[in-house]
């Protein structure tokens with residue numbers, strides 16, 4: 001009788017634990033599914049709200065050469081694999097001899113650009129040093145501060161692979177002296193601070209640095225996550241005739257402009 005009772009108690013305990021595990025798994029799965037659906041519609045809504053027309057990546061790519069990827073695993077703060085591939089195909093198509101990146105972070109995009117562009121190309125990449133986070137001219141967004149709060153910029157950049165093509169610059173893009181780069185850059189990638197004022201600042205500085213026919217690519221456009229990036233790009237598109245050619249690249253979070 002005693003043994004039967006112990007057996008029964010064990011069965012009840014086991015059933016209870018199993019129940020808890022199933023509930024937990026079910027809750028987590030439900031949350032993952034609802035988050036994905038929510039995120040999907042958030043992106044769609046952001047794209048609908050955006051005033052920028054969309055173009056396909058194919059229309060920007062004529063190169064048939066393969067691209068090389070290095071340390072391409074996706075991570076927080078970087079661009080997606082699909083965006084990396086799109087950016088590299090645009091690079092291979094346009095063969096820029098000078099590139100300027102706002103926001104080095106770990107240098108994943110920087111190093112991939114460097115191994116896919118001509119030998120003579122120079123890639124300048126600027127990043128905000130950790131000690132300047134509290135001294136920026138414009139306020140950084142709270143949700144982006146941790147990307148700047150790191151011991152070093154460009155930790156993925158490897159001198160041997162890049163053959164000295166990459167020049168790392170340090171400073172706040174709102175006060176940095178861009179004069180030496182005016183009219184010299186073929187491709188600018190804007191992925192520094194995502195605040196409205198910084199996106200406007202970086203876009204205006206980028207335009208001045210570009211040669212005629214040069215390209216600007218913005219990251220994190222129409223994602224539903226970075227509203228200030230969207231407002232800044234929309235503002236330029238609607239109010240500054242130099243920016244009326246901006247287009248959103250389908251299935252990416254890139255916006256692109258070719259300087260006429």
Ligand SMILES: C[S@@+](CC[C@H](N)C(=O)[O-])C[C@H]1O[C@@H](n2cnc3c(N)ncnc32)[C@H](O)[C@@H]1O
Nearest residue numbers: 078103105109127128147148172173191192193
């Ligand atoms: C999203 S991460 C850049 C990711 C990188 N472009 C990539 O593709 O891997 C943003 C970077 O912008 C830098 N940043 C933020 N505000 C800046 C500013 N005012 N001037 C220069 N860099 C800034 C941050 O330090 C951070 O490293």
